[in-house]
Amino acid sequence: MAVNLKQLAELLGLSQTTVSRALNGFPEVNAETRQRVLQAVRETGYRPNRAAQRLATGRAYSIGMVMPIAPGIDSDVHFGEFLAGLAEEAVKHDFHFVLNPSAPEDEEVTFRRLAASGNVDALFLAYMRANDPRIAMLKSLSIPFVVHGRSIGESRDYPFLDIDNTSAFYDATRLLIQLGHQRIALINGPEYLAFSIRRKKGMVRALAEHGLSLDEALVQHSLMTDEHGYRSMQPFLQHADPPTAVLCSSTVLALGAVRAINQAGLKIGEDISLIAHDDVLPMLKPENFSVPLTTTRSSLRAAGARIATRLIGGILKRGDYPEQELWRAELIVRASTGPAPQK
Amino acid sequence: MAVNLKQLAELLGLSQTTVSRALNGFPEVNAETRQRVLQAVRETGYRPNRAAQRLATGRAYSIGMVMPIAPGIDSDVHFGEFLAGLAEEAVKHDFHFVLNPSAPEDEEVTFRRLAASGNVDALFLAYMRANDPRIAMLKSLSIPFVVHGRSIGESRDYPFLDIDNTSAFYDATRLLIQLGHQRIALINGPEYLAFSIRRKKGMVRALAEHGLSLDEALVQHSLMTDEHGYRSMQPFLQHADPPTAVLCSSTVLALGAVRAINQAGLKIGEDISLIAHDDVLPMLKPENFSVPLTTTRSSLRAAGARIATRLIGGILKRGDYPEQELWRAELIVRASTGPAPQK
């Protein structure tokens, strides 16, 4: 049924060499010939055999990722969403995955084994921390990789895709300040993760520029579940001098925070303003909140897809992708932000 | 560095044929010779080249799964946990994944394409519904597959791994009845999923055996998030004749339910009893609840690993695995269940 290179070449009256070169974009083939080849491919539905390509080229056509299985990271909704983007793009190019579940303490070994196995052409790395030792290790491994996020304190000479977390929360904070808010709380992700650190930094910076400072009593770090959002919000509301606004590192956290606020009988966008970071999770749209949420938006799935594109592009030596990308999150104002209430 | 078959054969003074056969368990090789080969493998660290094996055998050594991206299913914590088990086992055997994100309405096309691509040797199927059309389709596809869960109303002649949901909730309900509970509520998973249907059935059966019936006003179906657990529990508590016990289809749901109960000022295990199904999610241990939870337990990760084992075993024609497995969930009694309160 499926036709192979040899048959295709015969059909065209060409050698396998020429057909192969036509398909792989080599220059030494006549434009007209190439067209004929491409046409024949369309007609026959020819698809090169990946196993044969693997063997001939030594490439694995697959990308490796270690799947974190630490409590609260694995089975994280954000992880699934990112993975969906990665997979969606990979499948288009007929790339496989080697998913390697691993506890954080075994990660280094896992990465080494994965790289040495020859089963993957590139690695993917996420959940970056400050001074993350894994990037130095990966650099030494002589296998391409892309990092989702960025470390802090490391030199910047490694390929990454990150969103500008600092700016996102800087912008969000500034908006709140412009609306007259002075006491702003933060419900952040895990304290050790780089994105949490940067978001806090952005917030601190915006406050500082207006002569304000962040009250550590108004900061909570936790896993990004809705339960934690709820539990983080409550003490803020019971504070002697409660915040008039709050920033959440995820719409998932916001879900819990909103519940706590409602329960306290406060009105979002009036008594208290709220801005969340929106990863564009399909199950949780900020516009569907009872009071639509003002957000800093950046699609996690798109990030996954983009990283797959870069990884694959690098492996196939196609296209020229920037080594470092910093996406700016969009600030989208909805009803959950309003002027600070009068004292 | 890495040694290949040819070198290994030379080293041993044997032909490639013999070495290959020794490694793949063919009978026509002397036991002593086989030992020598195995010894040499250990010493040299020989690992067969998967790409070459693929090419020679026509097997892909990879398993395909479509990753559901419907709202509330993708990025489901339960999905991630299952995937971890699957991946953990697959990586041991050097098997890859082809993850194919797909919306439910495109699933059939996706499955067909996956099967036809030749990139996978077997498929995995989950989130079974009643009369699920996908199993008939997969049977027609002439590619091995294993189903996680079971359909309802279909003939049973397909390979599956499921837990005995009916019995699990039957047992749980009976325990509650023995403790004197008469009004029992149910916070279940999505209504269309087979496991939800069976759990409800088990509950109904236990009730019926004691002359009781399930009040539909005490049943909620929803995505299994903690938020939904909370929202499902609340109306039960406000009911004119509130339940004295509640069953939850997941510890995630239980998390929300517990919150609602606490908030209502009720004591778990005294005023109201609670049993949850425990998928053994590492981030959510029933024994760590403020009142440790009575549960029906069955590890999702173990199920994932088992399915991988069966799939891989089938592909390699190794071992003999039962086509159908029904795991019994363990009923583990902790402090969240107690005698029904006196009226």
Added chain:
DNA sequence: ACGGATATCCAAAGCGCTTTGGGAGGAATC
């Protein structure tokens, strides 16, 4: 002691692709 099993092993032919090392033909150079 001899034909026929039986037990072990091997040479060689693929699997379907990429890539090296030319080779034919025509244009350009002198």
Added chain:
DNA sequence: GATTCCTCCCAAAGCGCTTTGGATATCCGT
């Protein structure tokens, strides 16, 4: 007109494994 240089194409050699189709040697019964 001979030489060089492109342009465009091809034959063939792998990549590292599995598997077919024998070989060779040993052992059996008779």
